[in-house]
Amino acid sequence: DAGVIQSPRHEVTEMGQEVTLRCKPISGHDYLFWYRQTMMRGLELLIYFNNNVPIDDSGMPEDRFSAKMPNASFSTLKIQPSEPRDSAVYFCASSLETDLWGHSGNTIYFGEGSWLTVV
Amino acid sequence: KQEVTQIPAALSVPEGENLVLNCSFTDSAIYNLQWFRQDPGKGLTSLLLIQSSQREQTSGRLNASLDKSSGRSTLYIAAPQPGDSATYLCAVSTSGTYKYIFGTGTRLKVLA
Numbered sequence: 001d002a003g004v005i006q007s008p009r010h011e012v013t014e015m016g017q018e019v020t021l022r023c024k025p026i027s028g029h030d031y032l033f034w035y036r037q038t039m040m041r042g043l044e045l046l047i048y049f050n051n052n053v054p055i056d057d058s059g060m061p062e063d064r065f066s067a068k069m070p071n072a073s074f075s076t077l078k079i080q081p082s083e084p085r086d087s088a089v090y091f092c093a094s095s096l097e098t099d100l101w102g103h104s105g106n107t108i109y110f111g112e113g114s115w116l117t118v119v
Numbered sequence: 120k121q122e123v124t125q126i127p128a129a130l131s132v133p134e135g136e137n138l139v140l141n142c143s144f145t146d147s148a149i150y151n152l153q154w155f156r157q158d159p160g161k162g163l164t165s166l167l168l169i170q171s172s173q174r175e176q177t178s179g180r181l182n183a184s185l186d187k188s189s190g191r192s193t194l195y196i197a198a199p200q201p202g203d204s205a206t207y208l209c210a211v212s213t214s215g216t217y218k219y220i221f222g223t224g225t226r227l228k229v230l231a
Contacts, residue, residue, distance in 0.1 A: 004162075031217055043163075043208065043221040056218060091162055095217070108153065108210075108219060110162035 004111035006092050012117045018080040021114045023092030024073055033108065034067055034077050035091040043091075049075065082118045089113045121146045121213055125222035132199060133230050140194040140225050142209035147187045150212045153219065154183050154194050157206045166207075167194070199229045 005024040013019055025032050034046040047057040052069045060067070064083070069075040079086055093110045122145045132138050142152075151170055155163040167176045167183040169192070175184040180197040192209055206226045210219040 033219075035221075042223040043210075045218055045220070048217065050217070093163075097217070107165045107168050108163075109165070110155075112162045 004092055004094055004109055006090075006111035006114050008114055009112065010115045010117075012119065013082055015083055015118055016081045017118075018078065019082045019086075019116060019118075021077040021090050021092075021116070023075045023077070023111060025075070025092070025094030026096075026109055027073065029094035029096045029109075030072075031095045031097065032069060032075050033091075033093040033095075034075070035093065035110075037089045037091060037113070038087075046077070079116075082116075084118045087117050089115050121149075121211060121220045123209060123211055123220050123222035125207075125209060125225050127225060128223065129226040129228075131228045131230060134200055135198050138196050138199060138227075140196070140207050140227070142192040142194070142222055144190045144192075144211050144220075146213065147190050148213065149187065150217075151219075152183075152185055152192050152209060152211045154181075154192075155208045155210065157208060157224070163208065196227075199227075201229045201231045204228050 007022045030051050033048040035043050036046055037043045044059055046059045047067045048055055049069045065079055067077045091110050091113045093108045095108045124143045126141055149171055153168045154166045156166055157163045167178055169176050169183055169185045182195040185192045206224040208221050208224040210221045212219045
């Protein structure tokens with residue numbers, strides 16, 4: 001498997017513009033996570049899905065942020081309108097609750113991240 | 120609210136000198152603890168996962184221990200090499216959820 005795939009890898013946008021980040025989780029994984037990483041706040045969980053259903057979005061900073069998972073192989077994180085303070089690296093990650101051998105693991109696999117700069 | 124702390128924030132050691140990285144958490148009701156490695160400009164790679172019923176896990180030169188009662192975990196790296204230079208993060212998930220809360224990491228530099 002190619003791992004978790006995120007796009008775009010880098011984006012520079014102007015304040016007020018809409019930003020859409022995309023994620024393809026590892027095939028067969030039933031959990032998907034969106035994290036944001038900044039120097040000041042470290043790695044923060046924004047939202048996570050189980051079987052395409054949002055379970056906890058308490059980390060989403062404001063109504064400007066929204067996330068969807070229309071199917072098991074695709075998720076988006078949207079920021080509208082974007083602000084300079086949204087500049088960060090956004091990571092998508094996926095995991096499998098129970099592996100083929102019945103082991104509960106939840107090892108998390110991260111994508112390479114989307115580096116967002118809002119000017 | 121679970122808080123995860125990693126001290127020190129940065130560490131430099133000579134090649135071959137065994138080292139220990141520390142992770143502490145405030146709520147002992149955890150489900151799993153994971154140690155990750157992050158290289159500059161890259162995503163995180165899971166190194167070791169310890170379930171709440173376990174005391175330690177080993178992978179190659181890495182050994183992670185877990186003491187839930189004291190809210191601590193350590194990552195022992197044997198014979199570190201310059202290629203081990205990276206930021207190491209620990210993360211805990213709370214019982215009943217799959218939310219991982221991350222520490223701020225320890226930036227390790229292994230000197231040749």
